[in-house]
Amino acid sequence: MEKPKLIVDGKRLDGRGFEELRPIKIEAGVLKRADGSCYLEMGKNKIIAAVYGPREVHPRHLQDPSKAVIRYRYNMAPFSVEERKKPGPDRRSVEISKVSREALEPVIMKELFPRSGIDVFVEVLQADAGTRTACLNAASVALIDAGVAMRGMITAVAVAKVDGQLVLDPMKEEDNYGEADVPIAFLIRNGRIEAIALLQMDGRLTLEETRRAIELAKKGVMQIYKLQREAIMRKYMREGEDYEGSAEAAEVAKELSENEGGSEKEGGQSEQEVKE
Amino acid sequence: MRKIVMPGDLIARNPRAAGYGTYVEKGKVYAKFLGLLDKTDTCVRVIPLKGRYIPSPGDxxxxxxxxxxxxxxxxxxxxxxxxxxxxxxxxxxxxxxxxxxxxxxxxxxxxxxxxxxxxxxxxxxxxxxxxxxxxRVGRVVAINPARVPRVIGKKGSMIKLLKSELGIQIIVGQNGLIWLNGDRRKVSIAEEAIYIIEEEAHTEGLTDRITEFIKKKKGELENGEA
Missing domain, CATH: 2.40.50.140 (Nucleic acid-binding proteins)
Known part of the structure; x- marks a missing residue:
């Protein structure tokens, strides 16, 4: 197929500006049986992520006596692309699993859970370019939802070069016919970008373009970061019926905390009563 | 007022105040996991909202x-x-x-x-x-371990309520497993009550609602017998 024109009248094919993200929808805690989960839509990408753990590792020889092992599985559903994808891991998904795991590993406080394992599963239900970044975003929300100890949050976005122009968050046509595709993941802590957790490049960019791509990604990533936080807040606010600003939440939280210290003693006390 | 914090949120600048659920880097205190912020003059800590049970001696x-x-x-x-x-x-x-x-x-x-x-x-x-x-006897129910303090209640108020209203034995394990023993129907009421507590752990007037729930169920039980 011949390469279509990707930029028309200073706009992209779907009418977006160069620095505009696709619409994003994030929902936390969608799977009841998982410790943490997340459903994410980024344009036409549809991703579901589940986190289990920390839990015991099987097979045993994979255990690490000094820290937790992290397993990340990226998988595309056979129906996620137009031409049926043969199910099961292939070269591409094994590689994506590996780089994504390596992006998450320094963020998770593995040393707190020696001999245990944390399993992250991400399934691509529908693919439309930039799935590895979307998967990382979903995995990050699922990990927080699972209550895993982390140094910060991972947020990722891709930058592409199409028709000589750098664009944020490419969609399928731009990915297929563009000159370069650069997925970038950042570690964000307290609303500030602290480090680059993943950077890959398919195609060619000059040094100057790479610099500009990273700057562009930084802008996009902050918007996604906000949405990720909102998704988690929404889930726990639903439970607490408007957490912020409500006196009730404060009262409950106080109760929660007061019992934390004393609970063990209370437990002991109640058992004594039982004996009597 | 308690705020929800997420991993990496800056919660204090005094490293000596760092308590449970926090970590210190370059003299700043950050939250380690998702939870509620508990800040006093001498100590900041994060009360987890979720997560597995991590054993500690004496539990x-x-x-x-x-x-x-x-x-x-x-x-x-x-x-x-x-x-x-x-x-x-x-x-x-x-x-x-x-x-x-x-x-x-x-x-x-x-x-x-x-x-x-x-x-x-x-x-x-x-x-x-x-x-x-x-x-050897009774029933064991499992809940999210982060909700255990809520089942015990303020100074054991919730557990006392369940025990006195239903006249059953209850032992709460810190790992989220709860042992119940006594009259089978009353144990069933307690089990339901515990699930309600787990589900609505953050809502207002929970103790009152549980009291009401137990009264209602007990009434049903007595009417059934009559």
Whole structure:
């Protein structure tokens, strides 16, 4: 197929500006049986992520006596692309699993859970370019939802070069016919970008373009970061019926905390009563 | 007022105030996991909203025997780590020269206490405590361990309420397993009440609503009998 024109009248094919993200929808805690989960839509990408753990590792020889092992599985559903994808891991998904795991590993406080394992599963239900970044975003929300100890949050976005122009968050046509595709993941802590957790490049960019791509990604990533936080807040606010600003939440939280210290003693006390 | 914090949120600038659920980097205190912020003048800490049970010494836990060995039992305590209960930590007078598997067998539930945890997270349990015993009767229900303080209530108020209203025995394990014993129908009411507490852990007037719930259920029970 011949390469279509990707930029028309200073706009992209779907009418977006160069620095505009696709619409994003994030929902936390969608799977009841998982410790943490997340459903994410980024344009036409549809991703579901589940986190289990920390839990015991099987097979045993994979255990690490000094820290937790992290397993990340990226998988595309056979129906996620137009031409049926043969199910099961292939070269591409094994590689994506590996780089994504390596992006998450320094963020998770593995040393707190020696001999245990944390399993992250991400399934691509529908693919439309930039799935590895979307998967990382979903995995990050699922990990927080699972209550895993982390140094910060991972947020990722891709930058592409199409028709000589750098664009944020490419969609399928731009990915297929563009000159370069650069997925970038950042570690964000307290609303500030602290480090680059993943950077890959398919195609060619000059040094100057790479610099500009990273700057562009930084802008996009902050918007996604906000949405990720909102998704988690929404889930726990639903439970607490408007957490912020409500006196009730404060009262409950106080109760929660007061019992934390004393609970063990209370437990002991109640058992004594039982004996009597 | 308590705020929800997420991993990496800056919560204090004084590293000496860092408490549970926080970590310090370059003299700043950050939250380690998702939870509620508890800030006082001397201490900041994060109360977890979710997560697995991580054992700590002295905790009363309920576990299930998964394996019997020559010198003890491997006990599942619903945590990332399995616990070990050595025969020597079982009350001597209860052993009575029986074989190990005759004392406790696979599938038996026990109420034990965490004795010690080594740096490799090998957990040792003891049953040489007056609260500890094998569970032979009653029912064990499981909840999210982060909700355990709520089931116990302020100074044990919730647990006292359940006990006095229903006249049953309850032991709450820190790992989120709760043992209930008594009249079967009343235990069922308590079980339902516990699930409500778990579900609505953050809502206002929970104790009042539970009181009402139990009264209603008890009324139904009595009407049924009459």
């Amino acid at each position: 009363v836990v309920i576990g299930i025997v998964r394996e019997v060995t020559a010198n003890g039992w491997v006990v599942d305590i619903y945590s990332p780590y399995t616990a070990f209960l050595p025969v020597s930590e079982y009350p001597e007078n209860a052993l009575k020269n029986r074989k190990v598997n005759e004392v406790l067998d696979i599938g038996d539930a026990i109420i034990g206490k965490v004795l010690n945890i080594d740096p490799k997270m090998k957990v040792t349990l003891t049953m040489k405590d007056r609260v500890c015993k094998p569970v």
